[in-house]
Amino acid sequence: MTDLARSGQRLGSLAGKLLLVGLVNALAVYGLVATYAVRDWGIFAVILVATAAVDYVYFSRRTLASRYLLPGLIFLLIFQVYVVIYTAYAGFTNVGDGHNLDKPRALQHILAVSEKRVPGSPPYKVQVLAGPDDRLHLLATGPDGRTTLDGRPATGVPADHRVLPFRDLVGRQQEVLALRVPLQDGSLRTEDGSTGYIAKPTLRYADDTLTDTVTGTVYRATERGYFESADGKVLTPGWKEVVGLDNYVRAFTDERLRAPLLSVFAWTFAFAALSVLTTFALGLLLALTLNREGLRGRGIYRSLLVLPYAVPSFLSALVWTGMLNQSFGFVNHGLLGGADIPWLNDATLAKVSVLLVNLWLGFPYMFLICTGALQAVPAEVNEAARIDGAGPWQLFRRVTLPLLLVSTGPLLVASFAFNFNNFTVIYFVTGGGPNIPDAPITLGSTDLLISAVYKVAFGGAGREWGFACAMSTIIFLVVAAISAAGFRRTRALEETYS
Amino acid sequence: MTRWFRVYGWRHLVGLLALVFALLPIVFVISASLNPRGTLTASVTLFADASLDNYRDLAGIPYGFWFGNTLWIAAATAVATVLLAASGAYAFSRFRFKGRRLGLLGLLLVQMFPQVLAAVAIFLLMAQIKGALPGIGLGTQFGLVLVYLGGAMGVNIFLIKGFFDSIPTELDDAAKVDGASHTRVFFTIILRLGAPVLAVIALLSFIATVNEFMIASIMLQDPQRKTLAVGLYGLISERLSANWGVFSAGALLGAVPSVLLFRFLQRYIVSGLLRGSVKG
Numbered sequence: 001m002t003d004l005a006r007s008g009q010r011l012g013s014l015a016g017k018l019l020l021v022g023l024v025n026a027l028a029v030y031g032l033v034a035t036y037a038v039r040d041w042g043i044f045a046v047i048l049v050a051t052a053a054v055d056y057v058y059f060s061r062r063t064l065a066s067r068y069l070l071p072g073l074i075f076l077l078i079f080q081v082y083v084v085i086y087t088a089y090a091g092f093t094n095v096g097d098g099h100n101l102d103k104p105r106a107l108q109h110i111l112a113v114s115e116k117r118v119p120g121s122p123p124y125k126v127q128v129l130a131g132p133d134d135r136l137h138l139l140a141t142g143p144d145g146r147t148t149l150d151g152r153p154a155t156g157v158p159a160d161h162r163v164l165p166f167r168d169l170v171g172r173q174q175e176v177l178a179l180r181v182p183l184q185d186g187s188l189r190t191e192d193g194s195t196g197y198i199a200k201p202t203l204r205y206a207d208d209t210l211t212d213t214v215t216g217t218v219y220r221a222t223e224r225g226y227f228e229s230a231d232g233k234v235l236t237p238g239w240k241e242v243v244g245l246d247n248y249v250r251a252f253t254d255e256r257l258r259a260p261l262l263s264v265f266a267w268t269f270a271f272a273a274l275s276v277l278t279t280f281a282l283g284l285l286l287a288l289t290l291n292r293e294g295l296r297g298r299g300i301y302r303s304l305l306v307l308p309y310a311v312p313s314f315l316s317a318l319v320w321t322g323m324l325n326q327s328f329g330f331v332n333h334g335l336l337g338g339a340d341i342p343w344l345n346d347a348t349l350a351k352v353s354v355l356l357v358n359l360w361l362g363f364p365y366m367f368l369i370c371t372g373a374l375q376a377v378p379a380e381v382n383e384a385a386r387i388d389g390a391g392p393w394q395l396f397r398r399v400t401l402p403l404l405l406v407s408t409g410p411l412l413v414a415s416f417a418f419n420f421n422n423f424t425v426i427y428f429v430t431g432g433g434p435n436i437p438d439a440p441i442t443l444g445s446t447d448l449l450i451s452a453v454y455k456v457a458f459g460g461a462g463r464e465w466g467f468a469c470a471m472s473t474i475i476f477l478v479v480a481a482i483s484a485a486g487f488r489r490t491r492a493l494e495e496t497y498s
Numbered sequence: 499m500t501r502w503f504r505v506y507g508w509r510h511l512v513g514l515l516a517l518v519f520a521l522l523p524i525v526f527v528i529s530a531s532l533n534p535r536g537t538l539t540a541s542v543t544l545f546a547d548a549s550l551d552n553y554r555d556l557a558g559i560p561y562g563f564w565f566g567n568t569l570w571i572a573a574a575t576a577v578a579t580v581l582l583a584a585s586g587a588y589a590f591s592r593f594r595f596k597g598r599r600l601g602l603l604g605l606l607l608v609q610m611f612p613q614v615l616a617a618v619a620i621f622l623l624m625a626q627i628k629g630a631l632p633g634i635g636l637g638t639q640f641g642l643v644l645v646y647l648g649g650a651m652g653v654n655i656f657l658i659k660g661f662f663d664s665i666p667t668e669l670d671d672a673a674k675v676d677g678a679s680h681t682r683v684f685f686t687i688i689l690r691l692g693a694p695v696l697a698v699i700a701l702l703s704f705i706a707t708v709n710e711f712m713i714a715s716i717m718l719q720d721p722q723r724k725t726l727a728v729g730l731y732g733l734i735s736e737r738l739s740a741n742w743g744v745f746s747a748g749a750l751l752g753a754v755p756s757v758l759l760f761r762f763l764q765r766y767i768v769s770g771l772l773r774g775s776v777k778g
Contacts, residue, residue: 035630068589072582072651079648083616289512301513310760312708314727315749328538372768465618472615
């Protein structure tokens, strides 16, 4: 390569680098402006630090390795490490439905909701306007004749605003009712979009208590994250509050919760272990059977048998749901000629069914890796064993299987960890059901820990995120312990660090 | 004859039984997708009737959107995952730097915590991001891809590093003597010779993304923005029996890209997995 070509190439790659880093910086500036506008300092700081890191790493001369690590690292830190740490933290809080805000915002919200018209206050003439970004604004003319827009002096409807037509006033009633313009003695609000009035909160905040100025009831801030009166009445919304070990204590001591949770816990282990065992057994059996020189149609068997692995598993899981349906399904009415077997509706049968479906989904994978591992076993090994007088069973038990387990061992551990959190199969085939009676949260007899977390967090009525996060943390500890044990038994670690 | 059976015959018997088990659901779904009556009950009789009505009915639901969304989300995730993980693996394989061992150990630790376990935290984080940057926050597919990329480095980096380690460093050195920069070595030598393992990672990432339901379901609410997994699950959980025909048609079409990709890359998978697992 000539020097000229070389320096040309350098110049080209420098230009490429400048362009990419420039693009990152441009996006970052946009992000900084946008986050500044909504005063979200957390995200603001993250963007600032990440961009500074990018600029330093790609222009300093001493950071070669980091240039290749940084992009992946940024994603890893935000969407894997941070969320995990946040999960662990949220497990100690009561975050969830009714407890999403921090305390100052919850207070603000409660006060705003409690606002009532000041008796006898003069009416304002108001118009609701929509700004260029379609946000609503309040144009008001007071009893003194002065016109204001959102509290600031104005002369009329600004050119880029439009008066909200009646139809929209009705359609966006919630937004109109939420409009409030802070004034000196209260705030200006409207109910119908044409008349405004001065409103004041009926609650007064002092010393961490709210006092109702009409009835005199006192609401105290409690550790549950609510303003609560002496007779137990609470003001909504509550706020996010650190509750310590409450979630964990609840999981382990609540009588009605403990039994279902324990059964879910045990079933999760059983499901993962049995899934690995059954899929490996069938995959190995087929690999041993079909991996024979001179067997005709070997290729056809192999390419058809791996089809279940190639089809996306959520699709197959849904197909099986339909096939196993008690009243209309193919298995009962097509194969068994009108049987009425509750494949998915009986606690025990449902467990068998999900294991069967998971066997169908998983055996081709095991078949593939067992075939691969079998073909890697040198022929001399088998030959030597045979000469030493080993029968077929002994050959398999003492030679082939140990050799197979060495090469597939780590994959079996990985498969266990995967099935431990195999949300798709459970959620799509049985939905975790049939439900365990009397459980205070909806838990089913085929629920895994992970699908239980999903139900607690996002299923149905009460979203109990804090409790869900505590459960996630428990799962993490369990999986980490298993993986650590598994990895110690393989030599994966030593080899990785060579 | 008996000798033939002892050596080959029983193998065919086992093989055929396995084929019946493996193909039954697939045959069933093909038959159901062609059944014009389109209910679960009617699908019980295999190939009772054949028409393309169900496929036509797919136009009545946002199936096209789901299909397209899934394709681009999975493809973008797969490509970006390969790039991020490969460059990370290159750093660990070819450079010696402070914190290298610690970094590898950290990755091993982090990847044990699957993202689905942090679903709540991801939901809250994306809701917060939506407040400031609506383009990449909750409800956007772009945001979903960003979330998936958080898992890009975890497992994959070990598989890829194991492969890169087996590419002789003499090749790098020779190129460097010729004046190639480390960037050039990465793109022209390492990425090219590492193609087999990168293909496996891309395929596994693609399939995993197509299959991902939990995070996609909490991120995407708008019907036209959903992925196949979220959309088809909604179709089934709404009315299992009545929607069966349409679902079957959609499921069959939805499986095509994954099956095709798999056919092309199948031979790499086994060698890649076994090799990676042994090498760590």
